[in-house]
Amino acid sequence: MDRRALEGRVGAGLLQVMRRAEEGQEFAARQQGMHPTDFRCLGYLLAQDSPVSPRDIIAYLGLTSGAGTALLDRLESAGFIRRVPHRDDRRSVLIILEKAAAAAPLALHERIRASYAAATADLSDADLEAIATYLERVQALSEQTNLGLYQQAEAERPALQNTETDSRKNR
Structure with a gap:
């Protein structure tokens, strides 16, 4: 296969991956009775090893501060996250994922991650x-x-x- 055809395959493949990943996230969120952004936020928090600032979450998800606050309010009301005071900055908070309360959507995230990991196992x-x-x-x-x-x-x-x-x- 020539270079141009290979580049075309790579580009087309990347576009399809993005579309399918978006579709999968939306379906998984609906399956959990959640908004897709809420589901993505839980996935982001799951991937972190420590508490995260609201600013980092908002930046990762590409939200406005108002939309980010509403998102965190929904997740907190559902019991999926907890806001705790930042130990180094009294004026700010950190977000902690409540893994037990969010067990069902987190299990779905883990299944999705495992399927992606399987795709690279033989590389x-x-x-x-x-x-x-x-x-x-x-x-x-x-x-x-x-x-x-x-x-x-x-x-x-x-x-x-x-x-x-x-x-x-x-x-």
Whole structure:
């Protein structure tokens, strides 16, 4: 297979992985009677070895602070997390996952992770290194692209607001 065809397979495969992972997360969340973002948050907390700041959770999930607060409120009300004072900063809190209360959605996360781990079981360390390097490059490229899009949108926002104001004045 030539280089261009291989690159096409990689690109198509990556897109399909992203779509299928999103579909799977949404289905798993619905199966647990949860919002997909709540389910993703529990997965993020499960992957951490220590308490996490709300800011880190919000950044990971790409939420606004208001949406992040609502998310944490829902998870706390369900008993899945607990807010505890930050030992080094009296003004902030840390989030602790309550594994016993969240056992059902966490078990589903573990099953999903185990299935992904099985897909790499027969790959060599060199293969895994190549995959990891590629994914890290794509992640960095995506972050740069998104940042550029956000900056462009912010730069265009005042121009759009002025245009809307001018059109209202002309009515």
